[in-house]
Amino acid sequence: MSFKDKVVIVTGASSGIGAATAVELCRQGAAVVLAARNPGKLAAVRARCAAAGPPPLLLPTDLVNEADLKNLVDKTVEKYGRIDILINNAGFGSETPFEAPDAVKVFDDIIGLNLRAVVQLTHLALPHLIKSKGNVVNISSVAALSPIKDMFAYCTAKAGLDHFSRCIASELAPKGVRVNVVNPGPVRTDFVENMGKEEVGKFYENIGEMMPLKRVSEPEEITDVILFLASEKARGVTGASWVTDDGYMIK
Ligand SMILES: NC(=O)c1ccc[n+]([C@@H]2O[C@H](COP(=O)([O-])OP(=O)(O)OC[C@H]3O[C@@H](n4cnc5c(N)ncnc54)[C@H](OP(=O)(O)O)[C@@H]3O)[C@@H](O)[C@H]2O)c1
Structure with a gap:
């Protein structure tokens, strides 16, 4: 697989799956644009990327802010002249x-980032993706496929993301633009800590025990699937949802 000179936007590039993906893309010669909010974490990822390959472009972005999304696309095109791959x-x-009193507010916030921002950013990037006959990889979850207790908002947002991806994959196929989804199971990142969970180490230990393969994934394993789908090797793959979940869906 070669990503040499491919221009790739990675959202959520400041940690976890996004950071691992950005670093690997740089290692493979891509011009990578890092988009997220946390300046300290972004700077650390930029340093890892620069040690691996071409230094990436860092664009601090709050993805639920429309002006930031426009800035992300405009600055990418200003610097590199094109967009080949969008990794949402x-x-x-x-x-x-x-039943929680704030359930609808939580729903709005989760839909806002996990679904609406993806729709809006993909729409803004679309003319450039059509021009480059590029592709989109959306990071969903097994939560799209099977309910998780007390996570109706996240599960619904990810299920919406999957179907949005299929819908636009169908619409954009005649224009040569591919759209695919990765559905991870549990992955060791900052995700659980960001949900406000305590004893994160213990959480991963317990959930690993529950998995048929008796493990949880590392972010780099999800990167491998993302990069396959984004690459020329997957030139015949569109509208697909690729599960990589340590057996979560068969437990
Ligand atoms: N970890 C898992 O077990 C797991 C399982 C299935 C699916 N996933 C999915 O994998 C994807 C990556 O998650 P992860 O596991 O790598 O979690 P993570 O380490 O918490 O990373 C989440 C990323 O999203 C960014 N982000 C959050 N709010 C943002 C906003 N408003 N604007 C811009 N960026 C924002 C964060 O950056 P800033 O805070 O710097 O903005 C961070 O870079 C997510 O879509 C998640 O739903 C994760």
Whole structure:
């Protein structure tokens, strides 16, 4: 697989799956654009990327802010003149039962990042993706395929993301633009900590024990699937949802 000179936007590039993906893309020669909010974490990822390959472009971005999304696309095109690949990876979850008083507010926030921002950013990037006959990889979850207790908002957002991806894959196929989804199971990142969970180490230990393969994934394993789908090797793959979940869906 070669990503030499491919221009790739990675959202949620400041940690976890996004960071691992950005570093590997740089290692493979891509011109990578890092988009997320946390300046300290972004700077650390930029340093890892620069040690691996061409230094990436860092664009601090709040993906639920329309002006930031426009800036992300405009600055990418200003610097590199094109967009080949869009990796919509940023996301967050919340354990909030549907009966909770703030359930609808949580739903709006989670849909806002995990679904609406993806729709809006993909729409803004679309003319450039059509021009380059590029592709989109959306990072969903097994939560799209099977309910998780007290996570109705996240599960619904990810299910929407999957179907959005199939819908636009169908619409954009005649223009040569591919759209695919990766559905990870549990992955060791900052995701669980960002949900406000305590004893994160213990959480991963317990959930690993529950997995048929008795493990949880590392971010780099998800990167491998993302890069395959984004590469020329997957030139015949569109509208696909690729599960990589340590057996979560067969437990
Ligand atoms: N870890 C898992 O077990 C797991 C399982 C299935 C699916 N996933 C999915 O994988 C994707 C990546 O998650 P991860 O596991 O790598 O979690 P993570 O380490 O928490 O990373 C989440 C990323 O999203 C970014 N982000 C959050 N809100 C944002 C906003 N408003 N604007 C811009 N960026 C924002 C964060 O950056 P800043 O805070 O710097 O903005 C961070 O870079 C998500 O879509 C998640 O739903 C994760």
